[in-house]
Amino acid sequence: MKVETHCGVTVIITEERLDSLVGPKLKDVVNDLTRSQGAHLVIDMQKTLFIDSSGLGGLLSSLKSVIKKQGDIRIARPTPQALTLLRLTRLHRVFEIHDTLEDAIKPSCS
Numbered sequence: 001m002k003v004e005t006h007c008g009v010t011v012i013i014t015e016e017r018l019d020s021l022v023g024p025k026l027k028d029v030v031n032d033l034t035r036s037q038g039a040h041l042v043i044d045m046q047k048t049l050f051i052d053s054s055g056l057g058g059l060l061s062s063l064k065s066v067i068k069k070q071g072d073i074r075i076a077r078p079t080p081q082a083l084t085l086l087r088l089t090r091l092h093r094v095f096e097i098h099d100t101l102e103d104a105i106k107p108s109c110s
Helices: 022-034 053-068 080-088 103-109
Strands: 001-006 009-013 040-044 072-076 096-098
Touching: 001 096, 009 022, 009 103, 022 040, 022 053, 040 103, 053 072, 072 103, 096 103
Parallel strands: 009 040, 040 072, 072 096
Antiparallel strands: 001 009
16 A cells, blocks of 8 residues: 555555455554544555455545544545445445546645
8 A cells, every 4th residue: 555645635545455454554544644634535446456345344434534534535546346346335425436536636636
């Protein structure tokens, strides 16, 4: 997992798997990033081919902690497999999902 900043927005780039090993790490990274204040985060899922329930739990826990601090999380470039799972679990209604990284970052750059 890598963390970058684009136009004042923190982008978390996930690896091929978002599973029981990575889900808790994602939550820890988000908690560290938002410790003192809210944040606008983008999770770039371009490489993510596999997500399990722990990975989804990490996404939801991260969103919950960010919302408490008046922040938000957007998802960018989900792979077809990730997008299918987000739709099956109805999380596409919870997260703002964008086809490109630029579209996910754009609202904060204006």
